[in-house]
Amino acid sequence: MTRRRVRFTFPEQLITEPVIYELGHRFQVVTNIRMADVDEHIGWVVLEIDGDDADIERSLAWAQSRGVRVDPVTGDVMEG
């Protein structure tokens, strides 16, 4: 089992969709919302995801395919 922390950013068209609920049902992962800020235009959520590496990867790929931006909690780690 692995725990991964990520930051989801939702575009406006996904604000009303139950993306995290669906993610928990589609994949063998446990989600825990640790922080969030959502309004009618944009939202972000800091999410802890527990599960096997492969399941976590698949769940994140699915979230991205839905249009969610997935980032490290601390922002970009790549530098110039």
Place this chain on the structure above:
Amino acid sequence: MSFVTALRCRECHREYALAATHVCEFCFGPLEVAYDYDAIRRAVSRVSIERGPASMWRYAPFLPCDAENRVDLGAGFTPLVRADNLGRRLGLRQLWIKNDTMNPTWSFKDRVVEVAATRARELGYDTLACASTGNLANSVAAHAAHAGMRAFVFIPSDLEAGKVIGSAVYHPTLVAVDGSYDDVNRLCAELGDRYPWAFVNINVRPYYAEGSKTLGYEVAEQLGWQAPDHCVVPMASGSLFTKIHKGLKELHQVGLIEEPLTRMHGAQAAGCAPIATAWSEGSFNFRPVKPRTIARSLAIGNPADGYYALRTLADTAGAAAAVSDEEVVEGMLLLAETEGIFAETAGGVVVAALRRLAEAGRIGPDETTVAFVTGAGLKTQEAVTDAVVQPLHVRATVPSFEEALAVREAAGTAGR
């Protein structure tokens, strides 16, 4: 000796032991190094600093590691160049260039990496790692070589050959990662949590970031122990921007300079300007972007310290500018032609932003202004290849030379 007391969350102020950790377990805020400033005040003076080495290590009491253990290729104490020629072009009579191209691997990243490498060794690590498109990779690879440490350097697989060589020559383990920029970010964040490495801008980031403060100290010392009226600084993650200001404030806190009233101005390329965009909208929430700019050393779409950079802009009544790639090239050429300093694209961003700020009247003609040029132009030669003057081709005879020169001079393209 070091005067560090703890790591402290910038949001909730919880304190942590001085380990390799970077994020608050409670609120996910970034951790920052805390110091005993009273002890620093007692330990340092202008004279004690001036007697120190001609490098960033003259400010060792302000750094989160012991100078006795330092990994030292000689970073810092770079020239502060009086820029009268450029100043005349921009209408600024008190303009200075902080020329940080003069570092061991030709960028300011050597400052942060020397601190990170030193602290990593103190914490018992034998491996340095980073994810980078250029300057940081070069610096980590070089300092690991000097320190006898292993190095893992992660780069995007589409990186230009010239930039790969600048790291490969030091013989690190170079890993070219397939995938988008975001994919590389996520992979490296995960690796940083899993492997027993000092990932310089992940698990040892609180220490690493402190190295940038030395730019603030140096500028104040080189101006005769006073803070400038304006700083114009490139913004990528936003860390450098905030730390230069922190350096100035710390010098005041320990009694070495008057209270700094410096306005901190930030420069970004329009193709990756999440901080400048939020500033122009009057917001402290920036939106992550996908970078599209020739200024790749500033191409951070989701800047870790973006919020704090916006706070610094607000606290100091500074301004942010987002300049086009065409302005970046113009800025690089203008700096080279007027002051003899060949900067990388990030320097072009700074000069272009400086011009915008001067034209907008945000910088007064007699106010002391420092523009920070943080990397050397040889790293990004392709940006100006088509824009520079072409050589005169002549046969090895005096008449051939004079004939060719006359043609160029008649056309007004002979160069200075």
